[in-house]
Amino acid sequence: MAQQTTTPTIQLKGVSKFFGNIIALKDVSFKAHKGQVTALLGDNGAGKSTLIKVLSGVHIPDEGDILIDGIPTTFKTPRDAAVLGIGTVYQDLALQPLMSVTRNFFLGREISKGVFLDMNRMNEITRTEMAKLGIDVADPTQPIGTMSGGQRQTLAIARAIYFGAKVLILDEPTSALGQKQQLEVLRTVNQVREMNEIAIIFITHNDMHARLIGDRYTFLNRGRVLADGDRDEIDMDNLRALMAGGAELAELESEFQNTST
Ligand SMILES: Nc1ncnc2c1ncn2[C@@H]1O[C@H](COP(=O)(O)OP(=O)(O)OP(=O)(O)O)[C@@H](O)[C@H]1O
Numbered sequence: 657m658a659q660q661t662t663t664p665t666i667q668l669k670g671v672s673k674f675f676g677n678i679i680a681l682k683d684v685s686f687k688a689h690k691g692q693v694t695a696l697l698g699d700n701g702a703g704k705s706t707l708i709k710v711l712s713g714v715h716i717p718d719e720g721d722i723l724i725d726g727i728p729t730t731f732k733t734p735r736d737a738a739v740l741g742i743g744t745v746y747q748d749l750a751l752q753p754l755m756s757v758t759r760n761f762f763l764g765r766e767i768s769k770g771v772f773l774d775m776n777r778m779n780e781i782t783r784t785e786m787a788k789l790g791i792d793v794a795d796p797t798q799p800i801g802t803m804s805g806g807q808r809q810t811l812a813i814a815r816a817i818y819f820g821a822k823v824l825i826l827d828e829p830t831s832a833l834g835q836k837q838q839l840e841v842l843r844t845v846n847q848v849r850e851m852n853e854i855a856i857i858f859i860t861h862n863d864m865h866a867r868l869i870g871d872r873y874t875f876l877n878r879g880r881v882l883a884d885g886d887r888d889e890i891d892m893d894n895l896r897a898l899m900a901g902g903a904e905l906a907e908l909e910s911e912f913q914n915t916s917t
């Protein structure tokens with residue numbers, strides 16, 4: 657596991673993002689190290705997606721800084737972020753179900769040989785890269801639709817890594833899957849961690865998955881960081897209680913405001 661004293665691969669300092677008068681993120685600091693899984697947790701509307709959109713150049717923060725390997729950076733577009741090694745796997749995986757495994761792996765970044773696509777080479781790379789993550793693809797010319805949900809998730813991950821991701825952002829990778837497939841994805845994520853080169857940000861609602869796979873946790877609540885720390889520093893049950901308490905308090909506050917006007 658990477659030492660905490662090393663410079664984070666990616667870091668946010670004091671980031672805020674507003675949508676009109678909605679505070680999606682307020683003064684958020686966040687970091688992820690290579691060779692580690694940072695689990696990003698929080699209830700609906702906590703700001704998780706907004707945070708990863710800031711990290712991947714979709715949203716430009718209203719306040720605060722983004723640092724890559726300790727160097728302040730600005731992303732104007734998702735392309736800027738991708739060039740700097742931010743690979744984001746969104747929930748829909750951006751796959752074409754009718755196209756082959758290989759064509760999906762290389763979607764938009766095909767290898768040519770003269771005027772033709774170099775299918776042999778692309779098939780070979782697809783097989784090799786999937787094997788690195790423990791998936792044996794017997795026939796990469798088959799439609800991607802023949803693969804299981806877990807395998808498709810692995811393909812999206814393998815693709816991001818092959819095309820240079822050093823920060824791998826996974827947006828709820830287990831939420832749409834059955835239990836067996838979920839474990840398959842967790843196994844894949846573990847394999848990426850063991851490469852020791854990539855900082856993984858794992859967004860989840862599932863505390864158990866966070867416990868299983870997370871080296872560090874960042875808990876968001878109403879756009880703010882409620883807690884941030886190593887696996888053994890964080891008491892998940894306590895946090896849940898805190899969050900529930902926070903919600904009740906806010907409810908009471910608005911009730912009192914309503915009665916006092
Ligand atoms: N493009 C947008 N325009 C306006 N408000 C937005 C926009 N994106 C997010 N928000 C608001 O910002 C807040 C944080 O939303 P966000 O999607 O980041 O939460 P989340 O933690 O990803 O939630 P979920 O678990 O439901 O995916 C919410 O109040 C949401 O309604």
Ligand SMILES: [Mg+2]
Pocket residue numbers: 704705706
């Ligand atoms: Mg979200």
